[in-house]
Amino acid sequence: MVWEENSIMARRGVARGEAGLTHELTEDRQGVYHYVYGPYAEPVLRIRPGDIVVAETRDAFEGVIKTADDKPSELLHMPFLNPQCGPIAVEGAEKGDVLCVRIHSIKPRGPQPVGTTALISEFGGLVGTMQTAMLNQPLPEIVRKLEVTEDGIRFSPRITLPYEPFIGTLGVSPEIEAVSSLQPDYWGGNMDLPDVGPGAILYFPVHHKDAYLYLGDCHATQGDGELCGVAVEIASTTTVQVDLIKGWQIHWPRLENERxxxxxxxxxxxxxxxxxxxxxxxxxxxxxxxxxxxxxxxxxxxxxxxxxxxxxxxxxxxxxxxxxxxxxx
Amino acid sequence: MVWEENSIMARRGVARGEAGLTHELTEDRQGVYHYVYGPYAEPVLRIRPGDIVVAETRDAFEGVIKTADDKPSELLHMPFLNPQCGPIAVEGAEKGDVLCVRIHSIKPRGPQPVGTTALISEFGGLVGTMQTAMLNQPLPEIVRKLEVTEDGIRFSPRITLPYEPFIGTLGVSPEIEAVSSLQPDYWGGNMDLPDVGPGAILYFPVHHKDAYLYLGDCHATQGDGELCGVAVEIASTTTVQVDLIKGWQIHWPRLENERxxxxxxxxxxxxxxxxxxxxxxxxxxxxxxxxxxxxxxxxxxxxxxxxxxxxxxxxxxxxxxxxxxxxxx
Amino acid sequence: MVWEENSIMARRGVARGEAGLTHELTEDRQGVYHYVYGPYAEPVLRIRPGDIVVAETRDAFEGVIKTADDKPSELLHMPFLNPQCGPIAVEGAEKGDVLCVRIHSIKPRGPQPVGTTALISEFGGLVGTMQTAMLNQPLPEIVRKLEVTEDGIRFSPRITLPYEPFIGTLGVSPEIEAVSSLQPDYWGGNMDLPDVGPGAILYFPVHHKDAYLYLGDCHATQGDGELCGVAVEIASTTTVQVDLIKGWQIHWPRLENERxxxxxxxxxxxxxxxxxxxxxxxxxxxxxxxxxxxxxxxxxxxxxxxxxxxxxxxxxxxxxxxxxxxxxx
Amino acid sequence: MVWEENSIMARRGVARGEAGLTHELTEDRQGVYHYVYGPYAEPVLRIRPGDIVVAETRDAFEGVIKTADDKPSELLHMPFLNPQCGPIAVEGAEKGDVLCVRIHSIKPRGPQPVGTTALISEFGGLVGTMQTAMLNQPLPEIVRKLEVTEDGIRFSPRITLPYEPFIGTLGVSPEIEAVSSLQPDYWGGNMDLPDVGPGAILYFPVHHKDAYLYLGDCHATQGDGELCGVAVEIASTTTVQVDLIKGWQIHWPRLENERxxxxxxxxxxxxxxxxxxxxxxxxxxxxxxxxxxxxxxxxxxxxxxxxxxxxxxxxxxxxxxxxxxxxxx
CATH class of the missing domain: 3.10.28.20 (Acetamidase/Formamidase-like domains)
Incomplete structure (x- = not known):
């Protein structure tokens, strides 16, 4: 027996571990991507507990950084960053429920080099930022484009990093707020937690009718802390299964995997x-x-x-x- | 010459210090109050630079705490707290402009005791909270109702505090976010800065067409830090004059007064x-x-x-x- | 009646507000200045409650920065910074008592320009530091020498700042620790609080027999936060009166003034x-x-x-x- | 070849990986344990690079908590906590060098149940503390005594935790400061990092002649964060090998292990x-x-x-x- 059969999702979910329909959420179907987690957008998809969604996510820069010579400061425009698929309406979800998201797979998508990392002015863990405001000069803007396949990431001629993908931004809508997809919070969002990869089941507290699931910002790999602020960002084809648990009060996202x-x-x-x-x-x-x-x-x-x-x-x-x-x- | 004639608002504002029309934003006209600062609500009022607004603000608890025996935990429901007047559309305001708000007066409104302070579970500066999460037992819920006039605040039989009113929550809409009126940020919001009172001029960076001004949460007085989380909260009649500065790039709210x-x-x-x-x-x-x-x-x-x-x-x-x-x- | 006669020090101090002997703690008598607050140094002076000490403090750089061309990085050597007068043993002081220090006056001392401020690498409120570690390049080292008299501080040709002196570093010895005079803590130390000036009475919890009072680091003036890390540092002649309160349990420094x-x-x-x-x-x-x-x-x-x-x-x-x-x- | 032969210590250390004398630092030889990391204590031992020390460490409470009925608040007296073996003088060590400490083994010592954990008032990660000061009532004092052998830790009738020992507090003396062994800092100290166990080599920047190595506070196991503030505290027999690297400038402790x-x-x-x-x-x-x-x-x-x-x-x-x-x- 695989562990998922004994997961909380399988035992307590409305679908009892049974798979429902599979929905293709292609770029075309998504149309406009979203930059906030909120209740004000129209759902792109309505699904039922147990259903599977195959989503074409864009990378955090929406693909505009194509070469190592591109200048992030010229191509990126706040707050239109970190585009999200969704919202996906889940029938029957109500405030007070828990939405379950089991991650099946994350595959890189698009022309090589599909991976992007970069130094972005006033952003990152070891530099002054808009919040940790400093008078020091910012670091130079630098872009690296990286080849990413399921066999690995060519970080440099000598270093190949393992392909350990996860969903950087994932969650549900707040009740009345619409908050930037750059921010993580009690509804999920931009958590950038490497454990949120294939084999994990996420649990989110539902705040709005039909939950309104959003996802995007897949990473081919990432160190703890996402130090410079930009992981190996990729466009992806991501497959998740969704379920619903009634009557489970939680306040923050939870995760379960085999261990x-x-x-x-x-x-x-x-x-x-x-x-x-x-x-x-x-x-x-x-x-x-x-x-x-x-x-x-x-x-x-x-x-x-x-x-x-x-x-x-x-x-x-x-x-x-x-x-x-x-x-x- | 009064100092305001030489203020940045008077010198650089579109209205050049001239007063325009006066608009009464009564409870009736406001209708539904708002709990987010965002672009998704319809304006309750359209004004022009130089115009004056006389707004009937509700207290941060929307008046539901009427006696010292009321239980905040039973009467208050997140996220429906800190109701705001607005949004007020200011004609001509565009992203990149600065909205000026000159505070003329703040008068207590409603039946005495109009002032409310309280200890609210897991909220405040000297207790564990939802963010600074602790296992300690919360403090008991306690409500105090206080008589507030422009002559002073009866804090206790022996202590009368001066009436030093200010606007606790004031600002403009973010571009695409809609964020709880409990939060302060670069657009203003719940700053609870006692300097934001009569005689002050506030400057906010505009992010959305017509700026969308919100205000509410007036305090009859408050110490630095708003220690227990609840000042002397009052419903008010607040009078402000609004203007617009084109071509002034600022990133966070600014304030000017005589000194x-x-x-x-x-x-x-x-x-x-x-x-x-x-x-x-x-x-x-x-x-x-x-x-x-x-x-x-x-x-x-x-x-x-x-x-x-x-x-x-x-x-x-x-x-x-x-x-x-x-x-x- | 001056307010001090009704101060806590006057009412509860062993000396009951009476002045004792006056002790001159000159540079000569001090000899070696100290860079830690601790119990391991020999007292330079033994006094009794009520006694007055006239101390010749050195500036925080021990006077080695003499001109605007001096390079702090070449002249300053950690941890030998912020030299302190003391320790002054106060007879009768025991763990659990409170030491009172009433500040009478602070006068600039030494050849003009006696005031020094500076930008020091990786130090300050708006730059990356050793603790808030950043990869950004540090700001350049810059020194400013300022003329300081009791009439004012010549900050620039057009700006004269008022002389509002205070003691930047003041306190007693921990029980068994000896901690850098750069640090403030429960024993006092490098608090840099502008209220610690003439007219204030400080109260410190005693942790070591005879209390071991230290002081130094006088500032001719300083803004809130001491933003760049260096106030207008001066050598001074500082006069304080010391007393002792038995049986008052406090955990952190306290201050009293007229208001x-x-x-x-x-x-x-x-x-x-x-x-x-x-x-x-x-x-x-x-x-x-x-x-x-x-x-x-x-x-x-x-x-x-x-x-x-x-x-x-x-x-x-x-x-x-x-x-x-x-x-x- | 074992990895240690290629470690930085083996390649760059004065002893080149060769073992020197073995010194027994028994409780008797240690005599008085220390509660500060500083230069003011007399060395209990003088060793040479390459030498091995077998130290009898006491638990963080110096063994005074003997049963689950003991009250920490009655038995523990700040600042006399976290007793340390040392200082151990290492011949030839000078400011600017690096002291290497290779951890060979950590064995529990003393009568069972040798392990102690506890809730201590105003101490811990999920309670108000002396620093994160709260008005909430503290949690009750609770002591747990746990049997600890190299086969495991009997946490409860059903749960046995693996024996994964490490040194909670380890480091060298600051140059002129003497700081509580409760504090971690650039010299090491109370880091409570579970990686500091057998198989690890630690590198510390030397600030004082002869380095003055201290160690103590062994833990039989500990979760990340040492959440309640008290790991499974044990008295131990800990064996370390010491070496010295000349001319390696580091500012904070470093660690190397096989991986x-x-x-x-x-x-x-x-x-x-x-x-x-x-x-x-x-x-x-x-x-x-x-x-x-x-x-x-x-x-x-x-x-x-x-x-x-x-x-x-x-x-x-x-x-x-x-x-x-x-x-x-």
Missing amino acids: MITAIGSARPLEDAARIAYRELVRWLADFGFEEIDAYFLLTQAGKVRLGNMVDPKYTIGASISKAYLSQN | MITAIGSARPLEDAARIAYRELVRWLADFGFEEIDAYFLLTQAGKVRLGNMVDPKYTIGASISKAYLSQN | MITAIGSARPLEDAARIAYRELVRWLADFGFEEIDAYFLLTQAGKVRLGNMVDPKYTIGASISKAYLSQN | MITAIGSARPLEDAARIAYRELVRWLADFGFEEIDAYFLLTQAGKVRLGNMVDPKYTIGASISKAYLSQN
Whole structure:
């Protein structure tokens, strides 16, 4: 038996692990991509719990950076960055439910070199930014185009990085807000957490009727923190299966894979992201029979932390515990 | 000559300091109040530069907390907090302009005790919150209703606080985002800066056609930081005059009064709010003939900092310099 | 009656406001200046509660920056910065007591131009630093020498700043630690809070037998935050009166002047400094008959915040309340 | 060939990987343990590069918490916490050198249950603390005593945690400061980074003649962040080999093991710890032939972050890169 059959999604989802229809969300069907997570756009697709979506995502720069000679400052125009597929309406989803997104696969799409990374002025983890405002001169703009296949990423003549793709930006609409797809928050968004790849199931709290799922910003790989602010950005064909859990109150995104469960927090400063993630995980452990204090002690001794981004408007941290301990309590 | 005649608004505004029409934005005319700063609502009013608006603002709890026995947790429902008047469309305003808002007066409105303060669970500067997530038990919910007149605020039988009103939440719409009126940011919003009172002129960068001015959340008084998260919240009749400056590039709200100029930053952690405010002020000083390094030195020796809120989704700081030094360079 | 006769120091101090002997702590008598606040140095002076000390402080660079052509990077050597007078042993002081320091006067000392400010590499509020580590190029090193008299500071040909001197670094020894005089903390140290000037009384928690008072780093003036990291640094003749309060438990420095009482916190991020300061002030208000919740509400409506430094290893904030409200409760 | 033969320590150390004498640093020989990292204590041992030290460390509470009924608040007295072995003088070490510490083994020592964890008032990652000051009531004091052997840790009747020991506090003396062993900083100290275990080699910048090595605070295991502030604290017999590298300028601790190299930063807020660690790693990569921009890009795509503590006076992060990429550039 594969682990997914025993996942929370399979056990508690409306579709009980059964696959529904498959929907092709091509570039054509998507038409206009979106730059906010919000309830004001018309759904591009209506699906039912259990359905599968095959989405053609664009890269975070919407493909406008084509060569190493391109100047991001001339081609990129805030706030029209990080284009998203969606919103996808999920029938039956209501405020208070949980939307499940199981990631099947992420494949690079488009002409080579399909991968893009870059230094962008006043953006990144080791430079002054619009928020951490400095008087220092910015670093030069630099673009790197990288060949990306499922066999690997040609980082340099000598270094090939493994293809470890994930969805950088994924989540649902807030209730009445429409927030830039550059930002991660309690609804998901631009978390840039490398665990959000094939084999993972994400759980998001629903705030708006039909949930309004958005996704985009796939990365061929990324280090912890997405240090310069730009991973190996790719256009992709991404396949996910969607389900719905009624009556599960969660406040922040959660993730499950074969080995562990993870609560995800996004905030500044970074310790607040860690606090959110760990507190959500403490609360989640109640579902597995742990008293709050026991959960706090267990995470002190066995919790794992993964840094998503440390460059976006909010920083993201995932706090995890091995499933090995959950069945033992 | 009153100082306003020499203000930036009077000198550079389209209306050149001349008053236009006066518009009454009553509760009836406003109808539905708004909980986001965004471009998706229909304007309640269209005005021209120089026009005056007399707005009936509601208090941050929309008046539902009527007695000291009311329970905020039962009566308040996120995200429907901090109701705003507007949006007010200002003719001719375009992305890249600056909207000027001169505050004439703020008068308490409604049946006494009109003032409300409260302890709200997981909200405030000295408690664990949704962001600074803690396992400690929250403080008890407590409501205080206070009599507020223009003569003072009856804080307790022995303590009367001066009536020093200001607009807690004021600003313009982002370009494509619609963000909770609980948050301050580069468009203004919930800054809770006590300097934003009668006699001040605010300058906001315009991001959307017609600017879309919002305002609300008046405070009869407030300490620096709005420590418990709730000032003396009042419904008000607030009178402002609006103007427009073409061709002035600013990135964050600015304020001018008789004595000083102020740049306002909002961010977490708090030092980033201070960095933003001070860097904007460094840049502003270029308008007065200061080289960047001289501005940096002058602010080091003579800059003043005021803390707005330290409780909202972002914290707010105003950095100021006395006008006395500006004419001397 | 001058207000000091009713100060906490005068009412509760061992000396009851009576002046004792006056001690001249000249450069000669001091001999070697110190770069840490700690218990491992021999006292240069032993005094009794009520005694007055006239100390010759050196500037933060120990006078080695003599002209605008000097290069800080060649002349300054970490950790030998911010030289301090002391330690001064105060007879009878024990762990758990409070040391009182009333500041009488601060006069500039030495050959003109006695004032120094500078841009120092990787130091300051608007640049990448050793802690907020960046890859950006540092700003150039720049030194300004300024004429300082009690009539004012010649900042530029057109700008004269008022002489508003204060002690940048002041405090007592930790119990077993010896910490750089560049750092502020619960024992005082490099707080750079402009309120610590003539007319103020400081209260420090004693951690070591005889308290071991240190002081230095006088500033002719300074803006809030000490933005570039270097105020108008001067050598001074500083006169303080010292007293001792037995049986007063405080955890952080406190300040009293004619108008207000202030609790001082130092931490990173800056909001933690504000939290410390405000929580200490909440607790202090218990001495004036306020319940904790009432104190929290009062500070929400009437508390004032002053930013000391935002550049040192910890940032400093003073939270204050007007004395006008203390007698009314 | 074992990897250590090709380690930086073996290649560049004065002892060239050769083992020298073995020194037993028993409890008796240590006598008084230390609570500060500083230059003011007399060395308990003088060793030469290449020598091995077998140290009997005490647990962080110096063994005074013996049963689950003990009250930490009655038994623990700040600042006398986290007792350290040392200082160990290393002959030939001078400011500007690097001290190498290769960790051979860590064995639990003392009567069972030798492991201790606890909730301590106002200490921990999910509670208000002395720094993140809150008005909420603290959590109750709770002590857990745990049986610890090299086969595992009996966390609860059903959960056995693997024995994954490491040294919580390890480093060298600052030049003139003496800082609490509760704090991590550029000299090492209380980093609580789980990678600091058997098989790791640590590199510390030397600031004081003879380096003055301290160590203590061993943990039988710990989750990322040491969430409640107290890992599974044990007394131990810890064996390390020491060496010295002349002429290697580093600013923060570094770590090497078979798989990766790691730079370690400690600061608040947590993003500053990450910035320090990643910037040091960028600089380290120059030793392997990387241009700064290439290093920045490589770490963006392949850097790994591990959270040490998020509870100490400074937080600690290790930033790593796989050795697989270093030989390829």
